[in-house]
Structures are given as C-alpha cells and as structure tokens.
Amino acid sequence: MKKLKPWARGPLELIQHAEEHLRGDSDFDRRMVLVSFDNAIELSIITFLSLNPIQRSGLQYEKAQVGRWMHNFHSKLEFLEYYVVSQLKQEMLIERDVLVYYHSIRNELYHNGNGFAPALEIVDGIKSAAHWVFSVLFESKPEDHFVSRVVESKSPFPTDETGLSSATLFLKAFIDVKNLLNSEMGADGVEHSNSLVSAIRKFAENYPIKLPDGLVAAAVKAEEVRGVMLGGEQPDLSGVELKTLSSELMRYSAQIDSKLKFYQLKLVEAAVEATVKSLSLHEDGKVGVVHQTLGTGISMSIVSYIIRARQIAGLEYVPFIVVGTHRALLRQLQHRLIEHCPSFSGMHTVMPMGKENLMDSLSAPNPGVIFTTMAQLRNVPIVFEQKCLLIGVDLQGVQFDFKRSTPLASLINFSSSPVGLKEFPDKNFGSLVVSFGLQQAVEHGVLLPLILDKRPVTVVARAGADESAVSDGVREEWVIGEVCKDLKSFSFDSRYKAIIVTNRISVASILYEKLVVALGGKGESGVTPLAVGLLSSAEKDGGRHAVQQFNNASDGGSVLVITSGMLTGLDLPEVNMAFVTSPLQTEYLEKITTLLGRAGRSTEGVIVDFSGNAWPDVMIGQVTKNGN
Structure with a gap:
C-alpha cells in the first residue's frame, strides 16, 4: 500500500465522512453522503492545483491559468480532464458531464424532482467518482487509508418521499437544511436555532463568509410560508421565490468548504470551546493561548474566531478588543475582518487613536470590534470595568497586567511564535489550548522545506x-x-x-x-x-x-x-x-x-x-x- 501524502488528508476526510454516513438511514445521512462525496471531488482538485510543482511530479502551471481553473466547479473539471487526458494520457473513466450531473443533483437536492434521499444508483455513482478522482490525483486509493470503523452500507436508500405536495416537500427541504446548518456549526455554546433565518445567520457568523445577496430575504419569506402551513392553511406559494432560496442555500453551503482549511477549523473550534468553558467557570477569565505557526493562515483563524465568538452566549453585545504590537499589522487584520465578515450588528470595526476615543469606543451602545496596540494601552492607561473579550495577537510573555485595565475581560491570545511547556501558564492568558506547529505544518503540506x-x-x-x-x-x-x-x-x-x-x-x-x-x-x-x-x-x-x-x-x-x-x-x-x-x-x-x-x-x-x-x-x- 502506497503511503498517503499529507496534503491528501483533507479530501480523504470528506470521503471517509461520506462512507460513514452510508451506514445511516436518516434524511441527514442520505444528504451528507451526496454532499460529502461531491465536496471531496472539488477539494481534491483544489488541493492538487494548490501544490508546489515538487509535490506533483514537477508539473508546473501558470498562475493565471490556475486562477481560471479555480474559478468554479465546472472549470475545475476542465482542469481534471486536461490533466487526465493530456498529461497522464489516460481516458476519463468518469466523463465530465457525468460529474456535472452529480453536482447538479447535489445542488438541486431540495427543490427538484430528485427527492430527499438520492437513489442508490446516484450514491454508488458519485462514490465511484470521488474515489476515482482521488486516486488519479494522489496516486493512492482512498479505501486503503480508511480507519477500521468505516464499513459498507448493506441496505439501499429509499428513492423518494411520496404522498407529499411539492410545497410540503420544499418546506421539508428547508427544515433539513436548517438542521444541517445547526449540526455543521458544532461548537459548544452555540445553541441550535429553530428559525431558518437564525440558522443561516448563525452559520454565516461562525464562518468568515458573506451571505449571498437576497438569501436572508428569501429565508424570511420561507418562514412566513411555514407559519401559514403550521396554522393549517394553504400558503400562496411563489415557486420562483422558493426555488431561488433553495439555489441560494446550496450555493452558500458550497462556499463554506473552501474558506477554512481542515486544521484551521480544528484550531478555531478548540478556541471557541475554551472560551465557552472559561465563561461557564466564572473564574479568572483566562481562556488560554492558541498557537498556529506563521504562514499557515493564522490571521484567517483569528477572523473566524472573532465571528464565531460573537455568537457565544454572553458575548453577543460586549466589546471585542484586539490587541497587538504593530498598528500596521493590526490594520491588515482589521481589513481582512471587514472583507470576510457579514455586516451584522456587533461586527463593525474601529481603530481609535487616543485615550478618549478608545474609551468612547468601548462604552458605545454597539461597541463592535476595537483594534488597539500595546503602545496605546501603555501610553494612555484605561480602566474599563465592564465585560469584554480581549484577543491578543502574539502577546505571549508581554509585561502588562490586562486585568488592571479590563478586570472583567475574557482573555485569549493567538500566537505564531514557537511554544514550549515552560512558558505556560502565561500570566495574562493562561494555559496552551491547542497548537499547530512546524512539524504539523510540514506533515500537512502547508509548509515546504x-x-x-x-x-x-x-x-x-x-x-x-x-x-x-x-x-x-x-x-x-x-x-x-x-x-x-x-x-x-x-x-x-x-x-x-x-x-x-x-x-x-x-x-x-x-x-x-x-x-x-x-x-x-x-x-x-x-x-x-x-x-x-x-x-x-x-x-x-x-x-x-x-x-x-x-x-x-x-x-x-x-x-x-x-x-x-x-x-x-x-x-x-x-x-x-x-x-x-x-x-x-x-x-x-x-x-x-x-x-x-x-x-x-x-x-x-x-x-x-x-x-x-x-x-x-x-x-x-x-x-x-x-x-x-
């Protein structure tokens, strides 16, 4: 058995995830089989195109051409065909139009005539496609690397939901999507929502992704329809509006997979979990230190954490204070947050210059996210005696007593510097929560020798x-x-x-x-x-x-x-x-x-x-x- 390359682990995770859902019999399991295999196909191509030439047998592509191939799912399949036919001199065992067909079923799962549970032949077909794409790009069969818990499903899936009107089927699809959104968030302390609109917003705020235009308005309409139906009346449905909503939902869910890498999600989830735990203990407010090696996307992890932390019970309306050592670098982080963050209440940003401006920002009715430097805190000492979340950027070992300035703050630090056990607990931030170091970065193919x-x-x-x-x-x-x-x-x-x-x-x-x-x-x-x-x-x-x-x-x-x-x-x-x-x-x-x-x-x-x-x-x- 050929050893799996570390950069192929992400696509393998998705394939293994789909295989595990093959054992289930719920609507959620059936949907996840199709979605996970489809995502595995796309992530396999993205991963391969993102590799250094030395990681793909010396094959080099112009950056502009890679950008064109990365544009959407269809252009990624164009690359796959070019690679298989023109470079490997092999046949496309699964033609591009077949892959597009499976992808279309995935996107139309909830609003066209394919039913809630895809037919068995569709499941078998997209499974074969995902396995083939993985094998041809990474020169290794995914099944050779499964853990022992993965088994084949022995019972075929039902092929359709019968006896329901099209309106009810469509509404049920929204409920399934809502449940999926709630389950995907997965972080402790983020409560599930009974509202589709709330689920969409919470999901967006847990990830650095803008909502598609018109999505919330369409979801509001769907909630109105659901309310009418629960009241025993027949709604005046607009098929166009509902189909538009379903399309928006599916495109939205497709965006999520590529925004944060697998290891970043794990880091952010650990940071959120530590924050929730710290709040529940009501002790010293020290959440801990998250270590992520520079060059592996630490700024994106910080942005994602800020967005997700805003949804934690007790932190919805308090000031978030991001503190670093260099104003220019904080400005970069601020711009990245603005770029990726939905324009929801509590997520606007400000970088005050003086003591009065800083205190005004902290005391504002809707304080948002405040960026400031250690030099500013030292030069214009403040005392803010209200609840807040202080997010440090590379502040390990800093000689400053944050509890004197912000006595009620929850304190977390994101560090890109090497960490050693002797450095913990940090006097300001506490123990090490999670670490993604050089060795792991090299193993995952994120950093190269x-x-x-x-x-x-x-x-x-x-x-x-x-x-x-x-x-x-x-x-x-x-x-x-x-x-x-x-x-x-x-x-x-x-x-x-x-x-x-x-x-x-x-x-x-x-x-x-x-x-x-x-x-x-x-x-x-x-x-x-x-x-x-x-x-x-x-x-x-x-x-x-x-x-x-x-x-x-x-x-x-x-x-x-x-x-x-x-x-x-x-x-x-x-x-x-x-x-x-x-x-x-x-x-x-x-x-x-x-x-x-x-x-x-x-x-x-x-x-x-x-x-x-x-x-x-x-x-x-x-x-x-x-x-x-």
Missing part, C-alpha cells in the same frame, strides 16, 4: 582581527556585496522578492542605505529595477509603506530590510529568499522559515545565513555552503 546556504562573513578573517574589532559598516559592506551578487543573478521581471533580517536598528539602517546605493536607487535602476524598503520601529509609519511596497510590487523584484523584532505577526504572502546577517532567537528563525516555506510558491525558498544560526531541522531540506 527550504534550502539553507551557510555563508560565514569572511571579511573578519581578512581584517586579521576578531569580529568585535570590525565595524558594523565594514561588515555590512561585505554582506551587501554578497546580497547584491545573489540578487543580480535573478531575473527581476519574475517579481523575485527577498528580505534581509538583522537584530539591530542601526545595522538595518546601514544595510538599507548601502543597498539603495549598490542597486542604483530605490527601484529606479535601469538594470535591476528593485523596490527597496526598510521595516523597523524607528520608521515614522512603523514600516507600513515599506510592507505595502514589498507586497504590491508588480514591476520587477522587491527587497525589504527588516529588524527581527518586526517579524512578529508580519504578513508577507510571497518571499523567495532571506538573508540573515546576525544571530537570532529561535522564534525569529522559525518565523523566517514560515515566511519562505508557504506551499504554492513558484521557486524553492532559500535562506542565506551569515551568522551560523541553529535553524529548525524540519524546515531544512538541503544545505549548501557559500552558494554551492
């Missing part, structure tokens, strides 16, 4: 003195020469991006100035049009402009000089190379590897280390010396 180039500074030996006798300027002059040599060997029209990391602000400034001169100006050189930026706490805007310039560079390459302390919470979606000029703490080394190791990159990440740091073994796939 890097190339480490060990390159000691030889200028010391030439100077005939120990390193302490060599000035920063002389040492960094040599480093810049090495950096420029490497940078100029790359084609910058491919948007190659590099960072240079040091542990001192003064050295960062020297590196920045020398790099600007060496490369012929701030991105204005006719030979190597590089955008050069400096990210340090000494910059007036905290480096916000430099980060934006680095992330948005579209013409040529980009270089960012960074002081190590600014790595905390830093979000750089694409980094190809890192030059490390000084000894760094373990947490900063890990952050650098996660910035470079994200799956889906077009080239292997490279670290050039001038200082002999001890890098985490799990992230180093190849070691070279002096570029060889």
